[in-house]
Amino acid sequence: MDQDPHDLIDTRGNVVIVGAGLAGLFCALKLAPQPVTLISAAPLGQGASSAWAQGGIAAAVAEGDSAEAHAADTVAVGGGLVDADIALGIAREAAARIEDLLDYGVPFDRDGKGQLAVSREAAHSARRIVRVRGDMAGQAIVAALTEAVRNTPSIQVIEGHAVEALLTDSGAVIGLQLRKAGEPDAKPVVIASRAVVLATGGIGHLYAVTTNPQEANGIGLAIAARAGAIIADPEFVQFHPTAMMVGRDPAPLVTEALRGEGAILVSRRGQRFMLARHTLAELAPRDIVARGVAAEIAAGRGAFLDAREALGDDFAEKFPTVYESCIAAGIDPTRQPIPIAPAAHYHMGGIAVDARGRASLQGLWAAGEVSSTGAHGANRLASNSLLEAVVYAARIAEDIAGQTIAAATPVPAGLVTEPGGAVPPFAQKAVRDLMSAQVGVVRDEERLAEAVIALAKLERESTSLALRNMATAALLVATAALGRRESRGAHCRADYPAENPALAHRTMTTLDAARQVADELAARPRPQRSMTA
Template identity: 60%
Template sequence: MAHDNITDAGDVLIVGAGLAGLFTALKLAPRPCTVLAGAPIGAGASSAWAQGGIAAAVTEGDTAEDHAADTVAAGAGLVDEDVALSMAREARERIEDLLRLGVPFDRDLEGKLKAGREAAHGCNRIVHVRGDQAGKAIMEALVAAVRATPSIRVIEGFSAYELAVEQGRVAGVFARPANTNAARTPLLIKARSVVLASGGAGQLFAVTTNPREARGEGLAMAARAGAMIADPEFVQFHPTAIAADRDPAPLVTEALRGEGAILLNDRGERFMQALHKEAELAPRDVVARAIFRELAAGRKVLLDASKAVGNKFPDAFPTVYQSCVALGIDPTKDGIPVAPAAHYHMGGIMVDMAGRSTLPGLWACGEVAATGAHGANRLASNSLLEAVVYAARIAADIDATMPASDTGSAHHIAPPALGRGDAVAAPMMDELRRLMTRHVGVERNEEGLALALAGIERLERAAGPASLFRNVATAAKIVTAAAYAREESRGGHWRSDFPEPRIPCRHRSFITLKEAERIAEAAVSAAGIHADTNKQAGDAVS
């Protein structure tokens, strides 16, 4: 497809080609829409890597109310209960949508949907595909459906880096070729409505299960345009990624623990039983901290599924099995070495029940959005459910509210400056990731967070205002500033200097980029870190 400097996406531009973006496009049909994807659709999306499945009350005896109650309990006091209940009530309908699209969810001998158990769920309610292949199977079905839908245009190989805003309304995005260092004239893609479905921010950390594209850039784009951000300090670290020199780290699905796999340290001690009544099926933040502390004490941690799964492993959990074999591990007999890894961002662009952001013309869904469904700690397998529920809501809202008018004068917007090297420099990205892992990871404290903020500022200055690194730095700054401001421990946010939840802090966080910059400046000043050199911050990550 040939591109000049301006193209018109028509009614709707969807930025991102994961589950949330593609499902939105399909739900909009036959309304014309354009999907913008940096990689071929289906590739580069965390959705395709999801091993757990989708949470839904589809089995006898389970209810949406029970599902919502488990969601609220896992969220450590910050879940919007109306959001949780409405999402749980829509779950069955969205599962039916996916079945119609050809997703082969596992069934029992009677042909009914088969549901498994995962951490913090009160019963079996996770629908899987062949054990650990739900994400892959769902994405394959959606990609096929999108390719077969005439109303959906796909632009591949371009990444958005700036929202185009005119007269207070989002009117499109500026994009550039993905995966290139060549300087190019920005491409302005106009649209009457923009849906950000750009994914999460796991790649802000050195150890993550997320693909390279998950760098928080969608959140940053919205924040720099003035959008309100919610709950950014809450990052979920999956307890069990394979501890190996791989980036991203291979995930070991929680469903294995649901089947009875246990965690052992290298002394052979099953340490989770003493820490939580649910042991290995405790909420993810509890398990992640427990493993983190074992590792910090110099002990290795192994996930042992040899008795619970044994020889069934290759068929029951083929994705994990193949990852293990590639690393020389036989999980049918041996324990799998595991460590926590940045996995899911509970925070994001604040949206309402219809998926609308605080910027007119901008909707958001999937991991880039903060709906209030996850609170401080996402309940297992609620993320794919949230993505399809809000994608459907956004499509309905756009259909109901789209005015009958042309795109407008967005073509008059001046493109933002773009540096000669328009890809994020690898050394700078590596340093940021080490900084975030060390100071904004599983355990945090005031001193470390201030060092992180100083280091982010130093890297931001070194990159310059026209660098694409600014989106990554902006996302990191917002996460870190919110973590600095929340002086308590709750869910995925744990402060060693404030190790307990505090009643005055039992509320969601809402923050703008300007507020994050104010917090960062005050934190660096209070810590006595010299902004010119930030030597302390540099030493901390060397």
């Protein structure tokens, strides 16, 4: 019988990238010809939220637009928490990153003059969304980069392995613990590395209704936090206002670009409800639209996106992805409104990183949705996420290339957790239902406190490592939401409906701080719901 406590994977080079969405793929390509190892739980090109992005990439590439105007729009939407210098820096690098993507074979739409075609989305002051066939940008970008990675000899791709722990020694990264995806009781697999880039995506699948793939379960946030990394702004979760409610998980996304083309939001009786909520109506910032949709549903009036007049028979040609999702669900969007609801879509929070993508742990970088750069503040501007991902992926590659990375050394067996343990289906459902009900679009102190206590119990006591990771990420969101006693951007407190100028600063927290909040709550006499696993 094999007595080894874990299996080992030899890396190609000293750099390991975890995640094969836009940020991970782009970073690996930018590091070439330096050898790197790219880890993907799903087959390459699948399981990444960026592949599902419909809108496109925000970039000031059209005549009359500017990086300064793009940055100003970003700051205006971010609820007072955007780092203006970071936003401007990203906007100024946009054109170069678009050129990179073109070089990698991304077929961005062109206008009749051969220039990049641009569209407009909510809260942008200009048409600056670079797209592919209307709503297929994410899919086309990831497909092109996947092919490029496959054809790059310096990139070693390891598929079918999910990360479950970040291994550290004295505050420095020394490796990763993986396990074969879908086999929670398999022997753990260890990769030794002193340079790890986390590009694992967001937290959408912590919620019952989400537009994200199942791989977006907060794993990168959790393992970094469990290793001691500083986490920024975890309370700010953006809920996309228009997810198609047809009984599918994840819920199909109905892109914001439809509203940019004139589609409207109506109740079951056909009455527009955003006109009274914001001067921009359907093109108001996402947090405002999401709350408007949620309020209509809560009032029993229902919420629908009506594109019949705006697009009519052109729907299929202009938005093929949404059209196919509608037809598959038995809805003809050229003849009837689409039923919608808000869904967990994007996490503005994440692992705190500096302008080079460096986290607080030595040897750790983070890019894409798992990171928090300060670019989004309390509310992300539409289509800024893909731009941020490529900008920071390139910056990280440049930062790593300029360093001498120490050779990896064997990981002590005592750092490896065995066994992993499957997540009981009822427990996963319980966490997702809890997050949607109590840490969702509209929050209050009583429900948040109950959520914190329940999640802390799971994080501390569950025998499943995967469930503990899930509870860790959820706990960070819930404790930060409890601590922010105001409404700002995507964070809405029913008991604190106004912004508090004294709280116009970013959240910086750790797992230890979240546990302390939970312990203090648990020590108070109060009724609570229980969750077990």
